[in-house]
Amino acid sequence: MILGYTLGSGDSDKSLTAFNKYFNTIATDTFSFDEDGYLIGEAPKEQLSYAKKKNINTYAVISNFGEQDFDADLAHQVMTDKLVKNRFIKQVAKVAEENGYTGVNIDLEAVYPEDRIPLSSLIKDISAVLHDNQIKLMVSVPAKTNDDKDNAWTWPYDYEKIGNYADYIQVMTYDEHGSWGSPGSLVSMKWLENTLSYSINNIKASKVLMGIPAYGYDWNLTDASKNRIVQWDEIQTLTKNDKIKPTYNKKTESVMFNYRDKNKQEHVVxxxxxTAIEKKTKLVKKYKLGGVSVYALGNETKAFWGAIQKGVK
Known part of the structure; x- marks a missing residue:
């Protein structure tokens, strides 16, 4: 599987139209839910119609993204309140059936560590209902190299149990470093291989999808509050500046560069x-994975998709 995540924006529509020959599945990231288990959001009808015309499979992403970030309380509510949980599961199945989705992609992030068992239970119950209706289940999980109780971000995700219930596990093998911390590779080769090794030791390899980011991070070394995501096409524009000299880091198999902005503040990207994308997507074949996922459609280029195509051959 080569999966591209779409957002509810015109940019995703453009990428879907321009690059659809490079992927066979999309996941539309347009649904969340409230504290009572009711879904919020709408299916992007035009994207689904176009995907159907091109024989592209479709998944409905359902996340616990709240007003500003992922909401642990929302996730806790649908996992632990029986009434809310049952309503949520019915809503999930209904939105998939009514919109002709191939499957559902559950994306619960920032889950409380104490909700590890309830999370696995929720996935089990969703799986049973979806599979009764011939609907596939994909679950997104943060990447990890071990099952560490002290890591509050990754501990809630019991790879083995979730992997037993789901048809696919989308491992978010990106954001090893990010705007919230110190500069570094988003997905260094050693870290990626370690996360994939852990994944396939606990999940059937053919169920595992490796993640590739269609973005980078820009760290403002003067003012960390201005650290930000930079999209793929913006990076290409930045690197056309003669004063910017990107360096390929052989240790991480990633790229970085420094620059000074108009306010004379130093940045590292x-x-x-x-090259990095092609090398990393070659791991799909090495580890006999189910495929690769890209977050997200909208700001990538033909060269980006060409690198993925070469890597998975």
Whole structure:
């Protein structure tokens, strides 16, 4: 499977139209839910119609993204309140059936550590209902190299149990470093291989989808509050500046460069170029994975998709 995540924006529509020959599945990231288990959001009808015309499979992403970030309380509510949980599961199945989705992608992030068992239970119950209706289940999980109780971000996800219930596990093998911390590769080769090794030791390899980011991070070394995501196409524009000299880091198999902005503040940017993407997607074959996922459609280029195509051959 080569999966591209779409957002509810015109940019995703453009990428879907321009690059659809490079992927066979999309996941539309347009649904969340409230504290009572009711879904919020709408299916992007035009994207689904176009995907159907092109024989592209479709998944409905359902996340616990709240007003500003992922909401642990929302996730806790649908996992632990029986009435809310049952309503949520019915809503999930209904939105998939009514919109002709191939499957559902559950994306619960920032889950409380104490909700590890309830999370696995929720996935089990969703799986049973969806499979009764011939609907596939994909679950997104943060990447990890071990099952560490002290890591509050990754501990809630019991790979083995979730992997037993789901048809696919989308491992978010990106954001090893990010705007919230110190500069570094988003997905260094050693870290990626370690996360994939852990994944396939606990999940059937053919169920595992490796993640590739279609973005980088820009760290403002003067003012960390201005750290930000930079999209793939913006990076290409930045690197056309003669004063910017991208450096390929052989240790991480990623790219970085420094620059000074108009306010004379120093920045460092890390991202994946075509060479890095091709090398990393080759791991799909090495580890006999189910495929690769890209977050997200909208700001990538033909060269980006060409690198993925070469890597998975």
């Amino acid at each position: 890390w991202y994946e170029n075509e």
